[in-house]
Amino acid sequence: MATEKKRYNIRISGLGGQGVVTTAHILGSTMDNAGKYASLVPFFGSEKRMAPVEAYVRASSEPIYEVGEVVYPDIIMIYHSQVVTHGKSYTMPFYTGLKPNSLIIINTEFDVLTKEDEKVLSDLNATVVQFDATGLAKQIAGTELATNMAMMGMLLGLTKLVTVEHIEAAVRERFLGTSFVASGGTAMLDSAIEKKFKKKEQLLEANMNVIKKTFEMADSVDITGSDLIVRFSI
């Protein structure tokens, strides 16, 4: 099963504005806080809202040498149903290069996989975890901008790579620290999301509540079973 590996090569596909690159940076910091290793490659693409964005993260308990995009992932995270239904992705189909026994996490309200997709993924003995991360973000944090927190929480909850404390430190560093700028675009997004919250501490708390909820959800399911798709109701 994907969750038992000591090294994860993660491909994150989403749309501009969903916090794909931000997630990659926070994942990197989280691994660093836990005394582990991570390397990340952001692929901004055309850098606009709703345009395809990909980011790649390698996470391991050992130093990482290799560089570049993740062509053969063991984990794929899909932040938006349109990545699958509209082909808004740099890799078509979205599971191209997926290794056997791997994990896919999809943010969607409805089933997006075709029968053909399901056949290919079953043959690869993959597990697809499907939930409405955006709905969850709205429900708990009051904003869809916390979608990336729900996705990251689900990933870390399923893989148990780090503890909630490590994540909190990384999220705190990302939103309350002053030294970090991923790009002008994401910095602007930060100020947009900050306006939604009177205090940065509230923003942090809302994000952490989303992450804690996804940890609980991840704990409540057994993904080692024979089902291809594991669904959650939000």
Place this chain on the structure above:
Amino acid sequence: MSAIERPQPKKTYADINYLLKEAPRKQHFITGAQAMAEAVKRANVDMAIAYPITPQSEVMHLVGDIYAQGHIKEYYRAEEELGTMSAIAGAARAGVRLFTATSGPGLLRGLEAIVSWSGHRVPAVLGILTRVINAPLSIQPDNIEMAYMLYSGAVMLHAENQQDTFDMTLAAFAITEKVDVYIPVAVATEGFFVTHAKGYVDMFDEEYALPAFDSVAAPVPAMDNETPPARIQRDAPVQKSNFMSYLIHAVWQQEIWDSNRRAMKYIYEYLGGPIEVQNPEADVFVVASGCAAAQAREAHRYAQEEGLSVGLIKVRAIRPFPKDEIRDAVKNAKALIVPEHNYVGWLCAEIKAAIPNGGIVVEGPRVYGGMTLPVELIMKEIYTSLGLEYDLKL
């Protein structure tokens, strides 16, 4: 900003061996471009010259910051890359320590001047941050431009990562100024994958720097502008058409390539040798340079975990090319896999020419045009070489 307005940082000057091997270091998380600039900061450089055309790395921009901070004495912005490389040759006549860096099309534009540096005995350090050079226009990493440098006479080092970029750039200043070398040293690494990506770099404090350039310790004297007429052309008889001129040019070329070979002992002294060998008893070796060596190192680790008889040879020096070292390291090998970030396979050709049984060399995997070199492609060649199946689903 005039020189007088700039701060004058306090420096402690120290020998290259102390700086590379003994000076206490601290870990930093910086890009490859920063690593090269940090080495320049510690090299007591007299003059940086550049006109960074697109595509570039941040190196010469960061070196400009270093100039403003007072770590180097002069920064001259040339007209374009041929002007830059010509100005390097001109400045060298005055006997100063020089640095420039370029990328892809800029390197080729400056190549006419660069290939004359060795013959003019220009002790300069050239950073090459590789980019695509061929049409259609692209700004992605691809190290084919290094193929054009192979016969320039320059010493060439190829950095695997940000740490190598720092250490090799510093060592390059020491090597180029050795009186029995005194030809340029190029330090190359991959654009984006190394220059734009952050990695861990252990660096000594920026208070430490190389001692000042010694213009007297040179095989040809610096131009003496106090005593006219200055000799613009150092060996005027070469310009005649007679047997002596041919002979002088022939001898001079021999001397340049001898100088290139003489750099090898300093590559051993400062960088631990032109190659690194892991698992020397292996049946199959992955032989790579630059950031392909990072991918090869990962493949080597996967192979070790799977109990396969696989070794790694990282080639640090491209010129002088370590023929003897490679021939000796692979004498019992059954296959050599040579992953590269270019279409032509220049490293593969060098390795084939260095060993008596070139048939054992697997040509590739190669990626180009800026593509990623997946470790899985190297694993596939390893499995195939060992007679095993490797199911690489695309």
